[in-house]
Amino acid sequence: MTVLHLEVLVEEYSAKVALDNLLPKILPSDVEFELHSFQGKSDLLKKLPQRLKGYRSWLxxxxxxxxxxxxxNDDCQDLKKSLEDYAILSGFTTKSSTSSQQFTVLNRxxxxxxxxxFLGDATAICQAYPKIAKSFATQQRYRYPDAIKGGTWEALETLLKGKGYHQGGLNKVExxxxxxxxxxPQNNQSPSFQxxxxxxxxFFRE
Structure with a gap:
């Protein structure tokens, strides 16, 4: 089955903005997508079961x-299990729940x-904010993006403010x-991005 469209559910508007730019770099040119953002993670998780049941009736x-x-700060395995359970209870196959190459829901x-x-692509940050030296990525705090302690948005804010950007606080959407x-995408050093x-x-190896 050829995949022609992705419905993408994200927890907040900044993620929607980022994926608007990223997905065309990842997807085949003939695949369309629509992004749906929620009012934060708790809103997404609260509405997800009903949203999936709705999709099941017409997708x-x-x-x-x-x-x-x-x-x-959630336990990753517990959070992933919740997402998987919502999809399976709605009658969908997920990438993690089937050994088949064909699945309908991808939870990430x-x-x-x-x-x-963002911190996983030092070159992109330096192109977006030219005052930042690419060598920042070799500093201990930034070397392993998924292992940053104390919040990755705080780490990004510190980096940008240190060079005069976002002085009023990090504008996540901007x-x-x-x-x-x-x-x-192919250069990103974040394991969770990869x-x-x-x-x-x-989806496209089916």
């Missing part, structure tokens, strides 16, 4: 669903937050839009 055979949320988690994906414009990217690619 075309050549459409697929992607759910993306931040890990934050940004660790610990979406900003780790940063997401600006950095993602320059991001190259897991997301690989999951998307798996």
């Amino acid at each position: 075309p055979d050549d459409w697929r669903i992607v759910v993306l949320c931040d890990r934050d 988690i940004a660790i610990e937050e979406l900003e780790a994906w 940063a997401a839009r600006t950095i993602s414009e320059y991001m190259q 897991c997301f990217n690989a999951g998307i690619q798996a």
Whole structure:
């Protein structure tokens, strides 16, 4: 079955803005997508079961669903199990629940937050904010984006403010839009981004 469309559910508007720029770099040119943002992670998780049940009643055979949320301080395995359970109880197959190459729902988690994906592409950050030296990525705090302690958005804010950007505090939507414009998916050093990217690619190996 050829996949022609993705329905992508994200927890907040900054993620929608980022994926608006990133998905065309990841998807085959003939695949369309629509992004749906929620009012935060708790809103997404609260509404997800009903949203999936709705999809189950009408989703075309050549459409697929992607759910993306931040890990934050949650246990990653517990959060992933919740997402998987919602999909399976709604009658969908997920990438993790089947040994078949054909599945309908892809659940992915940004660790610990979406900003780790931005920090995973040092070149994109430097292109978006030219005062920042690419060598920042070799500093201990930024070397492993998914392992940053104390919040990845705080780490990004510190980096940008240190060079005179976002002096009033990190504007997450503006940063997401600006950095993602320059991001190259194949170069990203965030393991959770690469897991997301690989999951998307798996839709097209059916």
